Amino acid sequence: MVDLDAYFSRIGFVGPRQASLSTLRALHALHPAAIAFEAIDCLLDRGIDISPAAVDAKLIHGGRGGYCFEQNSLFARVLTALGFEVEGLAARVRWNAPPDAPAQPRTHHVLKVIAEGEDWLVDVGFGGCVLTAPLRLQPDLEQPTDHDLYRLAPIPGGYTLEVLREPGWVPAYDVSLTPCVPRDYEMANWFTSTHPTSHFRSNLLAGRTTPQARYGLLFNRFTTRPIGGKPTKEILDADGIETILRDVFGLAVEPSWRPVIERAAATPPG
Template sequence: MAHDTASAARTAVAPQLDLDAYLARISWSGERRADADTLRSLHRAHLRGIPFENVQALLGSAPSLALPDLEAKLVRGRRGGYCFEHNTLFAAVLEAFGFGVTRLAARVRVGGGSAIRPRTHMLLLVEVAGEDGGSYLADVGFGAVGGLYEAIPLVPETEARDGVRRHRLLREPHHGLEDLWVLQAFQDGEWADQYAFNREPYEPADFEVINWHIATNPRSPFSHTLYAQRTTAETHLALSGRTLVETYADGTREERSLAEEPGGAVDTEEAIRLLSEEFGIELPPGTRLPAARRTSGS
């Protein structure tokens, strides 16, 4: 009975999804099988096909996580989203393929030093059956250059070269029911923590609360700073506020700053052109990006 309960928690009933439209959006074609090669291929195609952005939160409201709204925005619209949108959509896709999916939450460690942050990042634990089976970590919505390019096996102490990136998972002692899993990326010649998590399942209702907090809390960076990312096989393009950084496969970077309007706002005309041409993000006509709000922390 305990096993049946765990299985039910791990795999939700897949909602209605226009899978053909999604696969066209990410330019993926192939045999629809629930195996490891397909999981990795879908992961890569999603990252390359749908950009990361937080414009809706920046404009003052939490984005909807309802599947029809995610399809309208990320699949049929020329838009992107942040972790809750990307991974909610990707979980529905994987379940439609026949994978078992557990929705998890992580504490982000990038740029945080030793501070313990709340669990505000959504990621996925994917079960793959067959001879290449096992548990895989999938995450198509991490807003940093250290994010996964491909899903990787949930195996500690093993380095995974997922595309042009290098990652590994470590176990870390914790006072909870199980030790933590820590995702690290190899950056600037050393391993750097990206986030920490355990395998406790989170439900859609949990992410509705976290999503609202991240989008509307004035202390959240997503509510006051423009973020956008686009991943290709060779580069990672990231916009944070007025700073645009392009990171290449060999780790070298190019950086430049966008123009600024009086009052501290990013120059809307330049930003909208950049989002369209470089990130593939088309904002609604008349969109005005607000000035960055100064906060005491995030």
């Protein structure tokens, strides 16, 4: 269950509450604009509780964002409550990894949603490259969104999601079409939130995508990628990071975050 009134108020949705493609598109655009991608709790040794009550308290009522297991589990419950058929899937992240990097575990939560008789890839929890619209689960079809052009390249058992950026087609992740069960996500979430090799345990990062631009923070590097414009990058001090987390990413910054912020501010430029 999910409090639809509270969720719709959180993301600013006022449209019809029906299982239509237009509703799916509207929600998919509004969610990543309102609820930032972040994993600050991993840096604070709090762990990530992906139970529905904890996710709703944090993302809907607590002025916080979250990462894929929180974002997409919430979105799945919202869509299910509206009458959509929703299936949980898992993906191996390849974003920013060299081509010869070893295969990663499937630690990214995505969704398959049936809308108006078609299968759609839905993902509101992928940081600075998050989808802002559902994609048809069809191979080699170039699919434009407001921010990026995507395509799904077929691989055994699933697809590679690719995005067109300055270097060309860049892989985001390999998604398996084998459905997941809740325990799959509990195990993957435990790994990503606690294992010392998980980048969420060492990197301060945040992402938000609005109709105007994509915003990203990695350590002390703040990037803005406006629609139709050139990306800009800025190196921030600790006060600047705190301001950006609050004013750009819309997060309820806590005093306990300050040591994490100061460590990020001390990161050498790179």
